[in-house]
Amino acid sequence: MSSIWTQARRAARMNPSIIREILKVTEKPGILSMAGGLPSADTFPVDALKAACDKVLSENAKEALQYAASEGFAPLREWVAARVKALGMDVSPDQVLITSGSQQGLDLVGKILCDASAPVAVETPTYLGALQAFTPYEPSFISLASDEQGPLPEAFARLPHDAPGTRFAYLLPNYQNPTGRVMSLERRQAVMAAAKAAGVPVIEDNPYGDLWFDEPPLPSLSSMWPEGSIYLGSFSKVLTPGFRLGFIIAPKALYPKLLQAKQAADLHTPGFNQRVVYEVIKNGFLDEHVPKIRARYKANRDAMAEGLKKHLPAGCEWQSPKGGMFFWIRLPEGLDAMALLPKAVDANIAYVPGAAFYAANPDPRTMRLSFVTLTPELIAEGVAILGRVLGEALAAIPETTP
Amino acid sequence: MSSIWTQARRAARMNPSIIREILKVTEKPGILSMAGGLPSADTFPVDALKAACDKVLSENAKEALQYAASEGFAPLREWVAARVKALGMDVSPDQVLITSGSQQGLDLVGKILCDASAPVAVETPTYLGALQAFTPYEPSFISLASDEQGPLPEAFARLPHDAPGTRFAYLLPNYQNPTGRVMSLERRQAVMAAAKAAGVPVIEDNPYGDLWFDEPPLPSLSSMWPEGSIYLGSFSKVLTPGFRLGFIIAPKALYPKLLQAKQAADLHTPGFNQRVVYEVIKNGFLDEHVPKIRARYKANRDAMAEGLKKHLPAGCEWQSPKGGMFFWIRLPEGLDAMALLPKAVDANIAYVPGAAFYAANPDPRTMRLSFVTLTPELIAEGVAILGRVLGEALAAIPETTP
Numbered sequence: 001m002s003s004i005w006t007q008a009r010r011a012a013r014m015n016p017s018i019i020r021e022i023l024k025v026t027e028k029p030g031i032l033s034m035a036g037g038l039p040s041a042d043t044f045p046v047d048a049l050k051a052a053c054d055k056v057l058s059e060n061a062k063e064a065l066q067y068a069a070s071e072g073f074a075p076l077r078e079w080v081a082a083r084v085k086a087l088g089m090d091v092s093p094d095q096v097l098i099t100s101g102s103q104q105g106l107d108l109v110g111k112i113l114c115d116a117s118a119p120v121a122v123e124t125p126t127y128l129g130a131l132q133a134f135t136p137y138e139p140s141f142i143s144l145a146s147d148e149q150g151p152l153p154e155a156f157a158r159l160p161h162d163a164p165g166t167r168f169a170y171l172l173p174n175y176q177n178p179t180g181r182v183m184s185l186e187r188r189q190a191v192m193a194a195a196k197a198a199g200v201p202v203i204e205d206n207p208y209g210d211l212w213f214d215e216p217p218l219p220s221l222s223s224m225w226p227e228g229s230i231y232l233g234s235f236s237k238v239l240t241p242g243f244r245l246g247f248i249i250a251p252k253a254l255y256p257k258l259l260q261a262k263q264a265a266d267l268h269t270p271g272f273n274q275r276v277v278y279e280v281i282k283n284g285f286l287d288e289h290v291p292k293i294r295a296r297y298k299a300n301r302d303a304m305a306e307g308l309k310k311h312l313p314a315g316c317e318w319q320s321p322k323g324g325m326f327f328w329i330r331l332p333e334g335l336d337a338m339a340l341l342p343k344a345v346d347a348n349i350a351y352v353p354g355a356a357f358y359a360a361n362p363d364p365r366t367m368r369l370s371f372v373t374l375t376p377e378l379i380a381e382g383v384a385i386l387g388r389v390l391g392e393a394l395a396a397i398p399e400t401t402p
Numbered sequence: 403m404s405s406i407w408t409q410a411r412r413a414a415r416m417n418p419s420i421i422r423e424i425l426k427v428t429e430k431p432g433i434l435s436m437a438g439g440l441p442s443a444d445t446f447p448v449d450a451l452k453a454a455c456d457k458v459l460s461e462n463a464k465e466a467l468q469y470a471a472s473e474g475f476a477p478l479r480e481w482v483a484a485r486v487k488a489l490g491m492d493v494s495p496d497q498v499l500i501t502s503g504s505q506q507g508l509d510l511v512g513k514i515l516c517d518a519s520a521p522v523a524v525e526t527p528t529y530l531g532a533l534q535a536f537t538p539y540e541p542s543f544i545s546l547a548s549d550e551q552g553p554l555p556e557a558f559a560r561l562p563h564d565a566p567g568t569r570f571a572y573l574l575p576n577y578q579n580p581t582g583r584v585m586s587l588e589r590r591q592a593v594m595a596a597a598k599a600a601g602v603p604v605i606e607d608n609p610y611g612d613l614w615f616d617e618p619p620l621p622s623l624s625s626m627w628p629e630g631s632i633y634l635g636s637f638s639k640v641l642t643p644g645f646r647l648g649f650i651i652a653p654k655a656l657y658p659k660l661l662q663a664k665q666a667a668d669l670h671t672p673g674f675n676q677r678v679v680y681e682v683i684k685n686g687f688l689d690e691h692v693p694k695i696r697a698r699y700k701a702n703r704d705a706m707a708e709g710l711k712k713h714l715p716a717g718c719e720w721q722s723p724k725g726g727m728f729f730w731i732r733l734p735e736g737l738d739a740m741a742l743l744p745k746a747v748d749a750n751i752a753y754v755p756g757a758a759f760y761a762a763n764p765d766p767r768t769m770r771l772s773f774v775t776l777t778p779e780l781i782a783e784g785v786a787i788l789g790r791v792l793g794e795a796l797a798a799i800p801e802t803t804p
Contacts (some may be wrong), residue, residue, distance in 0.1 A: 066642075261538065
């Protein structure tokens with residue numbers, strides 16, 4: 001059969017998702033999975049969605065069920081433009097493009113900005129799904145030196161020399177996937193000044209920004225250099241991922257090309273879904289709903305922080321995230337999170353090995369734990385098991401000669 | 403701003419959709435649009451969808467609103483595999499990939515099969531949306547010589563010599579968009595034998611197959627060469643386009659790569675939409691519903707056929723389609739459908755100039771008329787206006803010296 005079909009060169013670079021394969025493993029009944037970044041299903045506003053489906057199909061069925069504009073549903077675009085004002089952004093609804101989840105935003109950005117071998121800068125580590133979205137467009141990934149606050153401004157200063165023609169830097173300023181880290185105001189300002197000085201525009205991905213625990217979000221990166229930034233947002237973490245609704249906010253000069261890419265990709269995001277979500281959120285629903293998600297996730301975060309402190313062997317390192325969905329653990333020397341995964345699954349828990357999140361030089365000692373899918377009780381149980389698996393693995397490491 | 407962003411080479415080949423621009427023009431209130439391929443909104447099964455939304459959100463909300471498998475909802479994939487048996491296809495649910503409309507199927511196919519400059523063969527003329535989906539992957543389009551039954555088998559025989567390495571031929575066997583033509587059984591067999599002999603696999607796009615008026619569909623092209631065919635289907639024309647649901651059926655060897663492309667593009671098609679549609683169709687709903695659409699569209703087809711016969715000036719040529727949504731008109735010498743469009747819009751009607759549907763050597767004398775959006779009465783009115791516009795244009799052509 002391989003003789004009938006000739007695949008594109010880019011197809012050879014696309015590989016099965018490790019996360020996807022892991023999610024399959026974690027379908028084992030009863031497993032305590034801290035792997036997938038699945039929002040707690042208890043937070044889905046089922047009644048509000050049910051009422052909105054009924055209303056849209058009672059009042060606007062013909063429009064909601066027909067083909068629609070590629071840009072998206074106008075009132076939803078207006079809502080988004082108004083909403084991001086809180087992040088210091090001053091954008092027109094004409095700059096908002098509704099996407100089929102923010103994953104599609106990444107695909108469209110890759111499609112219009114990436115050429116084979118042209119550099120694309122990413123954080124170290126970075127969101128695996130972004131690497132997967134950009135990879136088919138064959139960029140050359142540059143892994144920006146990063147610390148617990150995100151990428152270092154100095155790393156941008158080196159780009160014009162080390163990677164001339166870098167098309168963009170892909171950044172997640174809030175509760176980053178996978179590390180949970182957040183960029184301080186000073187870091188944001190320094191990074192954006194350095195990006196601008198280096199002439200490297202920024203793709204800002206902000207799926208977790210609303211999930212803060214103690215302090216509301218800082219101004220977005222895009223607010224600091226609007227004409228050099230594309231902002232990606234999502235309804236997956238504050239309402240439901242099952243509706244696949246996200247958005248792009250783009251400079252006016254780039255918008256038409258993103259719109260053409262969107263139209264070629266799937267004509268438009270389901271109009272029904274857009275109208276239902278707009279119906280739910282239009283009168284301030286999120287202002288009541290999201291605090292409940294925050295409170296729940298904060299309690300989960302606390303449960304995991306307590307469990308990690310109690311159960312993880314000496315030598316493990318982590319920071320307690322100030323929002324979002326993830327802890328990022330670095331294991332003691334001699335341990336390999338990927339190699340340990342089968343043992344963990346045997347012991348009825350799952351996590352994501354951190355190596356998958358690196359564009360280059362993966363650190364095998366890292367892992368990502370989600371604290372949002374399980375209850376605090378099950379988190380405590382899962383982390384206890386993790387502590388035991390790690391302890392046994394450490395004990396099995398042969399003594400090295402000094 | 404252009405100095406900040408460097409666009410991908412492929413972006414330069416992407417252009418605003420003429421159809422999209424035309425749809426904008428036709429938003430003029432009260433215009434009689436025969437332009438867009440919009441299914442009649444009166445056929446949308448609103449009550450069935452409302453009941454299904456309620457049922458899914460009452461019984462399976464947590465699953466329907468959560469992230470889901472990239473392959474699609476398993477029962478829906480099983481339904482598709484069973485459904486295409488009627489077209490002579492013997493496929494496993496494992497070969498079915500649910501897509502965000504069949505437009506996304508085209509994008510995914512382009513992504514894994516098209517390289518810059520590699521030939522892709524298309525009918526003359528062909529579906530504009532497919533040209534738009536493939537174009538970002540920079541293929542070199544080959545326009546297959548075609549007649550009123552579709553592409554000529556001889557055109558395939560020439561491909562190995564004229565366009566070696568042709569990645570695939572993109573074919574629409576049933577009530578083709580834009581021409582409305584259908585491939586006879588003999589033509590299907592001859593084309594698939596010729597494609598196989600030439601070593602050129604086939605992408606079969608069948609959004610209109612269920613919309614037959616007198617004779618049920620012939621066996622699919624894919625049934626004649628399963629390992630050399632990808633089949634694309636859609637729920638847009640038999641249920642609603644607003645849910646954006648389509649599917650790909652692929653040979654098992656190609657499926658994993660399409661799945662990776664799907665995951666990178668948008669993770670998965672909305673699980674909610676898949677479950678709602680499955681809930682509507684699982685017990686034979688389409689067997690009652692689609693005949694109603696057929697009867698309506700047949701009456702519309704008859705109204706347009708009668709109007710064209712009555713009102714179009716001598717020298718216009720067309721065939722009456724046996725299904726689908728479109729008439730394809732060829733105007734007398736000296737007329738240009740694109741140049742006439744502003745006059746038509748002034749006269750309160752719209753159509754799509756046929757030139758947009760050619761990969762090469764557009765025929766400016768062609769136009770596409772949809773007969774499914776308007777009622778028979780408005781079709782009669784619209785065609786009468788078209789006849790007047792064409793008559794006036796013909797009268798304005800200066801006499802040429804013999």
